[in-house]
Amino acid sequence: MTDLLLLAMSRLPGGGVSIAGMTTEPDPITGLRWVRPITHKALTLEDLRYVDGTLPRLGDVLALELGEAMPEPPYIENVMVQQGFAPTQRIRSLSAAKRLPFFNTHLDPAPEEILRSSRSRSLCLVKPDDMVATFAVDEETGVYEARLVVHIGRLHSSDQGVLVTDLYWRAWGRQLLGDEPFAEFDAAALREQAGDLFVVIGLNRKGAPVVVGVHPAQSSTVELDEDAL
Secondary structure (H helix, E strand, O other): OEEEEEEEEEEOOOOOEEEEEEEEEEEOOOEEEEEEEEOOOOEOHHHHOOOOOOOOOOOEEEEEOEEEEOOEOOEOOEEEEOOOOOOOEEEEEOOHHHHHHHHHHOOOOOOHHHHOOOOOOOEEEEOOOEEEEEEEEOOOOOOEEEEEEEEEOOEEOOOOOEEEOEHHHHHHHHHHHOOOOEEEEOHHHHHHHHOOEEEEEEEOOOOOEEEEEEEEOOOOOOOOOOOOO
16 A cells, blocks of 8 residues: 555546645655556546545545556656545545645756656646636636636746646635636735645646646645535
């Protein structure tokens, strides 16, 4: 069994779910090895549910029986789960005291490898120097989107921002929206609402960056509305 610190839990087109995190195995670039657990079918929330009926949260440490690596460059982090997930086992959670030191220690030293250049790997943990968050519901179709405009050193997204697929960030945005169709928060407003933020960026199947995990320096208490994902 392998301990996996859950750092991304994101929504896929079609309703599936993808997770990713770090193991305790060392990595020469990122400090600890990134892993994206996969099975022969698309993951669902039911696959991830704990015995008590609750769902994993970012920062939980899961026990998984990882098998063969299944790299499909740039998705070199893909690893097959031997016995599936259900019921998912939680060993512990990253404590409040350890969150900030962990994130600061494991920031990606070369995010441009994913965001701008060869894209030889597909996951990175960053702390944006500046960001703007938007949440919007199309009043005609009901389609909901969360986006982040991020600046990381000399790297920056378009003004439209990067799509956020993190389930908990999307849930938080829905709470903030209330009955409004659109909300925008600059870096100061985000810091006031959630403190310092760390972001996990991945690549979707088209090679475009997406935000697959958003981590407040302090643990989040947002709950998922499973009927509104």
